[in-house]
Amino acid sequence: MTSSSFIDARPWGDAHLYTLRNASGMRVEISDLGATLVTWFAPDREGHFADVLLGHDTPADYVNGSAFMGAIIGRWANRIRDGRFVLDGITHQVERNEGDNHLHGGSAGFHRQMWRVAAVEHALVMTLHSPAGAAGFPGNLDVTVRYALGDDGTLSIDYEARTDAPTPVNLTNHAYFNLGNDASIRDHEISIASDTYFAIDATSIPVAREAVVGSVFDLREPAPIGVRLEASHPQLALAGGFDHCYVLNEDAKEARTVAVLFDPSSGRELSVATDARGLQFYSGNYLEGVAARNGSRYRKHAGLCLEAGGFPDEINMDGERAVLRPDAVYRQRTRYTLRVR
Numbered sequence: 001m002t003s004s005s006f007i008d009a010r011p012w013g014d015a016h017l018y019t020l021r022n023a024s025g026m027r028v029e030i031s032d033l034g035a036t037l038v039t040w041f042a043p044d045r046e047g048h049f050a051d052v053l054l055g056h057d058t059p060a061d062y063v064n065g066s067a068f069m070g071a072i073i074g075r076w077a078n079r080i081r082d083g084r085f086v087l088d089g090i091t092h093q094v095e096r097n098e099g100d101n102h103l104h105g106g107s108a109g110f111h112r113q114m115w116r117v118a119a120v121e122h123a124l125v126m127t128l129h130s131p132a133g134a135a136g137f138p139g140n141l142d143v144t145v146r147y148a149l150g151d152d153g154t155l156s157i158d159y160e161a162r163t164d165a166p167t168p169v170n171l172t173n174h175a176y177f178n179l180g181n182d183a184s185i186r187d188h189e190i191s192i193a194s195d196t197y198f199a200i201d202a203t204s205i206p207v208a209r210e211a212v213v214g215s216v217f218d219l220r221e222p223a224p225i226g227v228r229l230e231a232s233h234p235q236l237a238l239a240g241g242f243d244h245c246y247v248l249n250e251d252a253k254e255a256r257t258v259a260v261l262f263d264p265s266s267g268r269e270l271s272v273a274t275d276a277r278g279l280q281f282y283s284g285n286y287l288e289g290v291a292a293r294n295g296s297r298y299r300k301h302a303g304l305c306l307e308a309g310g311f312p313d314e315i316n317m318d319g320e321r322a323v324l325r326p327d328a329v330y331r332q333r334t335r336y337t338l339r340v341r
Helices: 059-064 225-229 234-239
Strands: 007-012 015-021 027-031 036-043 049-051 084-087 090-093 116-120 123-130 141-149 154-163 189-192 196-200 206-211 243-247 256-262 268-274 278-282 305-309 330-340
Touching: 015 116, 015 141, 027 141, 036 330, 189 278, 196 234, 234 243, 256 278, 256 305, 268 305, 305 330
Parallel strands: none
Antiparallel strands: 007 015, 015 027, 027 036, 036 049, 084 090, 116 123, 123 141, 141 154, 154 330, 189 256, 196 206, 196 243, 243 278, 256 268, 268 330, 278 305
């Protein structure tokens, strides 16, 4: 992937916005508040540019909001049952900020932190130190996220993390996408290359790994999202739509395409490639009334998330794979590529 992108910066309230641009005129704005993807302007099949990300107007909206718009999520993306896990024989209790469960790093997670920023070889490199005890997690954690925009329309997100004591780590980006001009993603078509997904309980904690075949969750071939949302299925009823983790190739060494999203009206197509084990498909079930651009409010299903990372509550499934130790480096690679067809 080649890139001729360059970076500029401007104040944005108490934060800053950094802009990546490429040779085709795409531009992505990223804030040092939460290492957040704020905008991504991309052309449709007629060459008209529009923002394909949902977002808020001001930094305060991001700090006070509950939708995690575009942010880097950590130290643990998704949920931990009862906010509790056992690590090396020691029981740890972390913040319970969604009922009895831990969600997305807690109330002062990475999405509400100010990140340090540097421009390195046409990329935006953002770093954060998370001290031992933050949200109840053990170990000091140092995180690096690298954003780069290629001339082929690929936005790369490379994650690294190091610790001085064993600690659970699961990082992702929580961008909401809407590739068209409609206020809903119901007309979008989606495919996800996965044979199994995690069924959840009423608190969105996985309870079983189930085959997609023969169910509304079978997205191995492109399917219109609206039709699937209207299907009768107890799992959709529990979550108000899709909010489920699809199991990918668990031993992938390189990023591979795992999902494709297409909007027929604009011709924009988003492909997702990652080396992560899981992909959380969230259909924006709780966006009703959330602060949007220009003082407006979003409606339910206004956007969707495709969050690459580990499994929800994985630390309580097969804990060792979810643990970072001092002699290791956490790495994850995700690529979002926008094209038109």
